Structure formats: C-alpha cells, structure tokens
Amino acid sequence: MSNSSHADVPGTIKFDGPMATKGYALNKMCYSFNEASAREAFKQDEAGYCDRFGLTPEQKAAILDRDILALLREGGSIYYLAKFAGLLGLNVQDVGALQTGMTVEAFKEKLVRAGE
Amino acid sequence: MSNSSHADVPGTIKFDGPMATKGYALNKMCYSFNEASAREAFKQDEAGYCDRFGLTPEQKAAILDRDILALLREGGSIYYLAKFAGLLGLNVQDVGALQTGMTVEAFKEKLVRAGE
Amino acid sequence: MAQVLGGITTSHIPAIGMAMDRHEEDTPYWKPFFDGYPPVRAWLEAQQPDIAVVFYNDHGLEFFLDKKPTFAIGTAPQYHNADEGWGIKPIPPVTGETELSWHLVNQLIDDEFDMTVCQELRVDHGLTVPLSLMWPGNRYQHIKVIPVCINCERHPMPSPKRCYKLGQSIGRGIRSFAGDQKVVVFGTGGLSHQLDGERAGFINKAFDQYCMDTLVGHPEELTRLTNDDLVEKAGAQGVELNMWLAMRGVLSEHVTELHRHYHIPVSNTAAGVLVLENED
Amino acid sequence: MAQVLGGITTSHIPAIGMAMDRHEEDTPYWKPFFDGYPPVRAWLEAQQPDIAVVFYNDHGLEFFLDKKPTFAIGTAPQYHNADEGWGIKPIPPVTGETELSWHLVNQLIDDEFDMTVCQELRVDHGLTVPLSLMWPGNRYQHIKVIPVCINCERHPMPSPKRCYKLGQSIGRGIRSFAGDQKVVVFGTGGLSHQLDGERAGFINKAFDQYCMDTLVGHPEELTRLTNDDLVEKAGAQGVELNMWLAMRGVLSEHVTELHRHYHIPVSNTAAGVLVLENED
Ligand SMILES: [Fe+3]
Ligand SMILES: [Fe+3]
Numbered sequence: 001m002s003n004s005s006h007a008d009v010p011g012t013i014k015f016d017g018p019m020a021t022k023g024y025a026l027n028k029m030c031y032s033f034n035e036a037s038a039r040e041a042f043k044q045d046e047a048g049y050c051d052r053f054g055l056t057p058e059q060k061a062a063i064l065d066r067d068i069l070a071l072l073r074e075g076g077s078i079y080y081l082a083k084f085a086g087l088l089g090l091n092v093q094d095v096g097a098l099q100t101g102m103t104v105e106a107f108k109e110k111l112v113r114a115g116e
Numbered sequence: 117m118s119n120s121s122h123a124d125v126p127g128t129i130k131f132d133g134p135m136a137t138k139g140y141a142l143n144k145m146c147y148s149f150n151e152a153s154a155r156e157a158f159k160q161d162e163a164g165y166c167d168r169f170g171l172t173p174e175q176k177a178a179i180l181d182r183d184i185l186a187l188l189r190e191g192g193s194i195y196y197l198a199k200f201a202g203l204l205g206l207n208v209q210d211v212g213a214l215q216t217g218m219t220v221e222a223f224k225e226k227l228v229r230a231g232e
Numbered sequence: 233m234a235q236v237l238g239g240i241t242t243s244h245i246p247a248i249g250m251a252m253d254r255h256e257e258d259t260p261y262w263k264p265f266f267d268g269y270p271p272v273r274a275w276l277e278a279q280q281p282d283i284a285v286v287f288y289n290d291h292g293l294e295f296f297l298d299k300k301p302t303f304a305i306g307t308a309p310q311y312h313n314a315d316e317g318w319g320i321k322p323i324p325p326v327t328g329e330t331e332l333s334w335h336l337v338n339q340l341i342d343d344e345f346d347m348t349v350c351q352e353l354r355v356d357h358g359l360t361v362p363l364s365l366m367w368p369g370n371r372y373q374h375i376k377v378i379p380v381c382i383n384c385e386r387h388p389m390p391s392p393k394r395c396y397k398l399g400q401s402i403g404r405g406i407r408s409f410a411g412d413q414k415v416v417v418f419g420t421g422g423l424s425h426q427l428d429g430e431r432a433g434f435i436n437k438a439f440d441q442y443c444m445d446t447l448v449g450h451p452e453e454l455t456r457l458t459n460d461d462l463v464e465k466a467g468a469q470g471v472e473l474n475m476w477l478a479m480r481g482v483l484s485e486h487v488t489e490l491h492r493h494y495h496i497p498v499s500n501t502a503a504g505v506l507v508l509e510n511e512d
Numbered sequence: 513m514a515q516v517l518g519g520i521t522t523s524h525i526p527a528i529g530m531a532m533d534r535h536e537e538d539t540p541y542w543k544p545f546f547d548g549y550p551p552v553r554a555w556l557e558a559q560q561p562d563i564a565v566v567f568y569n570d571h572g573l574e575f576f577l578d579k580k581p582t583f584a585i586g587t588a589p590q591y592h593n594a595d596e597g598w599g600i601k602p603i604p605p606v607t608g609e610t611e612l613s614w615h616l617v618n619q620l621i622d623d624e625f626d627m628t629v630c631q632e633l634r635v636d637h638g639l640t641v642p643l644s645l646m647w648p649g650n651r652y653q654h655i656k657v658i659p660v661c662i663n664c665e666r667h668p669m670p671s672p673k674r675c676y677k678l679g680q681s682i683g684r685g686i687r688s689f690a691g692d693q694k695v696v697v698f699g700t701g702g703l704s705h706q707l708d709g710e711r712a713g714f715i716n717k718a719f720d721q722y723c724m725d726t727l728v729g730h731p732e733e734l735t736r737l738t739n740d741d742l743v744e745k746a747g748a749q750g751v752e753l754n755m756w757l758a759m760r761g762v763l764s765e766h767v768t769e770l771h772r773h774y775h776i777p778v779s780n781t782a783a784g785v786l787v788l789e790n791e792d
Contacts (some may be wrong), residue, residue, distance in 0.1 A: 009744050011711030016667040017307060017349075019729045024351055033597045053505030069710070076750070078708035079572045079665050086598020091758070092780050096712040107713055108777075112583055114715035114778025125464050127431030132387040133587060133614030133629075136297055140631055145270055147296045149317045185430070194428035194468070195292045195385050202318020207247070208500050212432040225499075230435035231496025298632035301581060302621065340667035341582065344677075347624035349666075352578035388621035397624075418555075 023075020029053035030080035138193020145169035147198035234409040238510045239479045240411035244420040245421035246320045246360040268493030268505040281416040285477040287360035301348035301386040306379040307333035339405030393455040395474040399481020419479030423470030425501035434467040451480040484511045514689040519759045519789045523783035524641040524700040548773030550784040559607045561696040565655045567755040568638035571662040578598040581628035587613035607657035619685030674737040675754040680763020699759030701752030705781035714747040731760040764791045
C-alpha cells in the first residue's frame, strides 16, 4: 500500500502518522508561534515555554540547540518548524544551509546551479 | 441530485448550505453557550450579547422571544439551538412541546403512543 | 491479524447519561430501556475486546459550522469530554490508540476517503453515552477507543451508501493490521426521531423495525436510501442511521444476531439495540 | 450555465509576497521570476473572470495536526489572512462567494468527496500570494474566491489521482451551476522543492519540465504517480503538484496552452507558470 510504505529517500524523513504522534507536542508549540504574544513568551523563557507544551527532553534540547535535523528526527514537521525558524530570524534558505552543513551563500549557489 | 433537492417534508426545514449561511451568526452565538462564562454573559445582557455576534434583527427578536420556530426559519440549527434551550432550562421535550403547540405532558404522551 | 468480534448498535442521547447520573435506571420510565443492556454487557465481558471503533456524530461540542468535516477520525492517545452547555456531566478521559488508528487512516486515504484526521479531539455525548452504557460506573478506561465522526448536522451529508463503504474500508484496515487485537464496533445514535420544527416528536416504529431487520442480513438494501428518504421516514435526526450502516460495513457479509431490543420512547427518540457477531 | 475560462498555475511561496512588499520585482534576483507574469495578468484583464477557484495548501496558519482535513472547501462571504509567524505582511480580506460554493459542496458530496466545509477560514500565503501576484497592489477584491485546501503537510496525503478527480467533480459542479459567471481556476504551489533534511535544496528541472509538458495534454499520465514518487522526484514539498492536478481536472480534456514560464530558483523553489485556456 502506498501510504504505509516508507519512501527511502536519503536525507528525507517522511512525516507520517507515527512521526506526527511522536512530534505532536513539539509541533503544537511551534504552531503557537503564529501569535506574536507566544513568540514573545518563548523568548522570555525558552525552557519554560517548552515545558508548558510537554516537550520530551530530546525535543527540548534540540530547540535550545537550534538543531533542525534533530527536531525533524524527534517528529518535527518543517511547516511548523518554519515558524520557529522565523522567530529566530532565519528564512528557509538559512534553514537549508543549517541542515546541509553549507554556508548560506553556498546553499544559494547550489539552488542557482539547479537551474542551469 | 440528492443534495440539492429540497425534501418537502411538512413541518421540517432542511438545514442545508444556504440556511447555514443565513444562520451563521445565530448558530455561532448558540455554539458559544458550551462555555459557562458565555451563558453567564448572555444572561447578564441578552440583547448586547446578540449584537456582539452580529445577529440580524429577526434573529435577535426570535432569541428574545424564545421563538424556536422563528429561530429555525432564520437559519438556526437545532443542534446549536439546543444549547440555547439548555441555558433557558428547557430540555428537548420542552422544546418539542413549544414547537408543536402542545403541553409538555401531551407531547410526552404522543411519544409514548408512537410505541404502541 | 487483528480481528473484528462484532458490532453493537445503541442510542446515544444525553438523557440516558443524565438518567445514569441520577441512578434512575430502575424507574418505571427508564427500566424498559435499560433492560436492553445486560445481554450486551455480558457479551462484552465474555469477549473482552481490546479496541472499540465508535461511529458517532458531534452535536456541536468540538465541531462547528466554521470547519465541519464530513468524516473525521481520531488518532490521539486520549480523548476528553467537556461541557456541552445543557447539563450533561462530563465523563473521565477516554483512552485512545494511535497505531491501529494511523493504520486505518492509511487504509482510508488509499481507498479514497478524504478523512479529517484528529490528533486532539473533544468527544461529545454521541461517543461518551454509549461508553457509559456499556461499562456502567464509567469503567471503560481499559478499552482503547477509535472515534469516527460522521456529519449528521448539516446537509449535504454523506449518503448511506458512502457511510457503508466507509465501514467497509475500516474493516479492511482492521483485518490487515499486524497484531492480535480484538476489535468491537459501535454504531451509535438513532433510531427514528425529530427534534426540530412542527414535526418534532415524529417516530416511525414500522420503519425502525424494517431497518433493524434489514441491517442484519441485507444492509446493501438500506444503502439505496438517500438522506432525504431518511429525513422523511425516520425524522430529521433519523439520518443517524448512517452510523449504524458504517458499523455494519465493518462486519462480515453474514453475521449472527445475538441480541435485539427496541423501545419507544427515551426522551424524543426510538431506541434500538443490536449485538451482531462477526462470522470471520 | 457558469463557464470555466481556463486555469493558471503559479508558485505561492512567501518570499514572493515579501519581495512585492519591498518592491524588489525589478532586482536582478527577482526580475527573471516576475517576468513570467505580465502575460497572465493581461489574459485575466481580457477575460474578466467573476470567480476564482483556488487550490492551495495551508502551511500551518488555520489548520494544525489536531484537526487536519484531507480536502477543505470554503463557503464564506469573506476570508481573512493573518500573522503566519515569520514576517509576511497580512493582506486585506479576500472576497468570498456562497452560492456557487454550496453548489460545489453538494456536487462533491454527491460524488463521494468527503469535504470539510468551512464557513469561516483564515487563508495563508498558499492562497494570498497568488492573488497578490495576479492583481498587484492587492487589487483583487472584485474577484470572488472559492478556496479549496489540499493536505500536503502530513502523510498520508490524497493521491495525485484523487486530487485530479476532485478537480473533475468541481468542474462538473461549475458547469451545472445556473448562472452566467465566468470562472478561472488556480493551481498553486510547486514545482520541485524540498525544505527539510539533508536533502534540502533539492530541485529537479527535468522532472518539472516533464510535469509541465504532460499536464497540458496528458494529465492522466501524471495521476499514475504516487505521493512517494513525487517526494523522490520533486522533493518533499514537490507533492504540491497535487494542486496543479486538481486545477487540471476542472478543465476540459483539450486545452490551449497560452503561456508558459519556468524559473529556478525563487528562494528554495523551482517556479512554473502556465495559462491554459479551456476548450468548452
Ligand atoms: Fe445524536
Ligand atoms: Fe507551499
């Protein structure tokens, strides 16, 4: 069945049901960042804000470390993590660079080359 | 097509899309009565509470008059109106009696007779 | 492979929960209704299901017209009940189940059912009253519940045929799940009743009995009805028969009727009980 | 009968909206992208559609995992945009439409699509960026918008085939609507891109061009792909092709390709533009 198969695409974690269960609290916290007041509350007390949503120790550590790849492994969805990145002042190209271990300039160049 | 046909069942208003559009504000107000604080706020100032949800004059008058049949005509859905009835201390048998112009006792007897 | 033990139909009206809260089960009004349940409880006690798939409708606790699903399914580890506005006492949390739930979601999306998937969901009397009825004293926390919510509040609603097919897809999902869980399926709501309009209090005993007879051995016959037919024959809220059809779709073609009960009225409603044992 | 004029595909990434806010359309980075749009705007100006059906996905403004629809459709008189958390400026309210919207809901439920129906809905950049692009200066309030939201965020997602069939049902709905409205259809999002994981920045120009070629004349060929195929070939967010397929499903079998544009990159994404004129 197509939906229960796990596409084995290197460098890609399929955000499926079990991952959505694992990452629920983390994603819920990131979804809250749609609200300016939530972003402010997080900035005032990062660890306390994580605890309020019941993040696991691994999720909380990955938030405090800004470790995007670890957040994905812990069930984060890029759509909600993008709001966390936005709060940090990072755009999707910055996040791409972080995940690929490249400088932002090198990451942007890689994208330009894809068009050639 | 089954969904756009209007079942012509006497004494029954089909709560369909256009009725749901017509009754949206009214139903939204009644849905708010899930919260005890909303029920309290309504009791403190019935007309003001209606205005806060943008009810039409017809809807507001029907609320103030406890006119269930008028509320249905104005786009109310019985599922949300039931919460308004609950706030007034009425159960579905009281509401049945009101709509059919019977006493509650007569309405209950009619139900018992349906089983015979 | 997980196994479908069978299906149960039951009314879910709030007045039942209120009567249980007030210990009125043996009063003259309520006794003829509650007399239908000891055989159901005995069957559940003997079968010891691990999981209950419960087809219900939300009467305006969690879902409003702002975002109204046709079909919703829960995949949460727990579900909460809450204040519904007119006095039924909230019951303790309901235990959920995530693994089979997600497996069913995969099956349903593969089968082209466009589910709304709920990782957090407040469940109303449509789901909670049956649990209280099956396990009095609210001793239901051992059983893992998978809620499946069907729109019965605003037309257009899914057709009887679509609801039956929904059940069939869920049946395939349960039977293809790698595990040894025993699953029971609840079709809640009904039978004939109408709450709104000058026709309030409408009940159709003959039609209800036709439905109960037909559901057991010839459910496809009922899928030829439209929702407009149901409104006419079973009252505006009689469309809740769709939850019974979804339950029946989960079961095998042939089932054994172990128990039947029918009583008029509870509150404004005709109440029907069936226990159908699966054959495969 | 209402009439389908044609369909438009367009990227909807937030960076486009931000570039327009900052008046960067003519900068070296952005000019090659915005050069794709004057012909689209000219066609819209000439055709003067009354209604736009917009297929988009919600990236976490209105819908969260708590209650995540597979397919949602709006029937509201107006839609609001709001803060998405990372700095795109909300745009003025979008005008809605209730009559055709409800007619489409009736058609869809009749055709066994299990829609979540939204009488109140905040719409995110997936819907708003295309409006800003088509009518610069946010002069889009004359056009009535029917939002159709497709789950592209959490697997399982509706298959490419299911999305194409969704569009076909909506096409039947438009053509059976008693009115003389002119309708345009937007397929938003795509083309290949991946935001997450070590594979972030993946773009597949050859596959994108195959998709654009095939979508025009042989869309059914694309419906043989699975979402897993799309993730592999077009990147994790390349599943947004499903919105293009839904748009194509609304159109007639034969369409005339009036305009095509393709540019890499805008932000992390390959951007494709098509204007397809309907033949019936
Ligand atoms: Fe009910
Ligand atoms: Fe997108």
